[in-house]
Amino acid sequence: MKQAKLDDTAEDRNKLMEDKLRTNDGKLPDPKTLTAWTNNFSNIPEFTFGDLYNYLVGKEDYSEENLRSFKSLLGFKLFRDGHVIDLKYCPLEKNNFCFFKFKVKPTERAKTEDGQATYNGFTILKSSGEVHAAFCPCKGGSDGCCRHVAAVLFDLQATVSNNLMSTCTSGKCEGRKEVGIVTEKDPVKPHNFQPGLSSFDSSSMREKLRRGLQQLYPQSVAIHFLPKPEDPDTPEPLVKEHITNDANVERFETVENVTVYTMKEYANIFKCQNNIDNNMDISEDIVESFMKFLSVSESQCDVICSKTVHQGSSQLWFDQGSGRITASNFYRCAT
Numbered sequence: 001m002k003q004a005k006l007d008d009t010a011e012d013r014n015k016l017m018e019d020k021l022r023t024n025d026g027k028l029p030d031p032k033t034l035t036a037w038t039n040n041f042s043n044i045p046e047f048t049f050g051d052l053y054n055y056l057v058g059k060e061d062y063s064e065e066n067l068r069s070f071k072s073l074l075g076f077k078l079f080r081d082g083h084v085i086d087l088k089y090c091p092l093e094k095n096n097f098c099f100f101k102f103k104v105k106p107t108e109r110a111k112t113e114d115g116q117a118t119y120n121g122f123t124i125l126k127s128s129g130e131v132h133a134a135f136c137p138c139k140g141g142s143d144g145c146c147r148h149v150a151a152v153l154f155d156l157q158a159t160v161s162n163n164l165m166s167t168c169t170s171g172k173c174e175g176r177k178e179v180g181i182v183t184e185k186d187p188v189k190p191h192n193f194q195p196g197l198s199s200f201d202s203s204s205m206r207e208k209l210r211r212g213l214q215q216l217y218p219q220s221v222a223i224h225f226l227p228k229p230e231d232p233d234t235p236e237p238l239v240k241e242h243i244t245n246d247a248n249v250e251r252f253e254t255v256e257n258v259t260v261y262t263m264k265e266y267a268n269i270f271k272c273q274n275n276i277d278n279n280m281d282i283s284e285d286i287v288e289s290f291m292k293f294l295s296v297s298e299s300q301c302d303v304i305c306s307k308t309v310h311q312g313s314s315q316l317w318f319d320q321g322s323g324r325i326t327a328s329n330f331y332r333c334a335t
């Protein structure tokens with residue numbers, strides 16, 4: 001049930017709250033008066049993606065008002081990014097309704113429009129899973145369809161899906177009715193929606209929503225917010241065949257790990273390996289084994305050569321030069 005937006009006076013707020021709490025079975029209690037809030041969601045109604053969709057988008061054809069509900073996409077992002085931080089459930093005894101209260105962190109800003117850390121609101125579900133009403137204190141929240149409410153509903157739907165999965169995998173779900181199956185009677189919901197039957201995967205949910213929109217309302221701005229899958233039309237076996245065929249290989253590359261030391265590092269390693277300290281007399285044998293130790297492999301040469309080609313503009317050029325005699329100095333000394 002969606003209500004018209006009202007101005008933010010105390011009187012209007014009371015009226016708004018009254019509307020939200022009114023049902024055909026009488027008036028529901030004000031959530032502020034409830035005390036039995038719990039984190040145990042094992043007995044919550046089976047809130048399906050269909051229920052979420054019907055509430056945020058509507059059962060009828062698309063209209064401008066319905067499309068505004070695509071702030072629900074922002075809601076999905078809030079949910080995905082973990083902005084729903086405190087969701088609590090409160091069943092009502094002998095009643096077909098139950099309450100959820102929530103706290104949702106604002107998007108970019110650290111504070112809400114009225115300086116709070118979170119938007120604290122509530123939503124009311126029927127035992128069938130249908131959303132009866134929702135309330136959020138944010139500016140756009142009076143109609144119960146703001147992004148914060150949307151985030152909460154996505155969170156709730158994921159919780160229901162995951163609960164169902166864990167129940168099914170532990171073998172306790174015999175005779176459980178199937179949920180989330182879309183029937184031909186409802187033309188708005190895309191076909192093949194079975195979110196309650198699979199574990200929750202946000203990317204596949206996005207893709208389903210994208211395809212559904214593509215089919216039913218290709219002009220929708222929302223489509224641009226839903227990333228296209230990389231290459232959905234190439235079947236996996238074909239990709240596998242392509243990449244394993246040598247004829248499709250453009251060039252081969254081998255990767256080799258080459259370590260290059262500076263002269264100082266060579267000296268330190270040699271000193272450690274041979275227990276040499278700075279006060280020792282250095283014998284000719286030690287000098288000779290150090291000279292052997294200094295051997296540089298061809299691949300090390302190649303690395304040093306390619307990485308010092310710009311000489312003074314590369315640090316490696318200085319590192320490698322330090323402790324070595326240049327060819328021209330060697331020539332001067334030796335002739």
Ligand SMILES: [Zn+2]
Nearest residue numbers: 136138146148
């Ligand atoms: Zn809100």
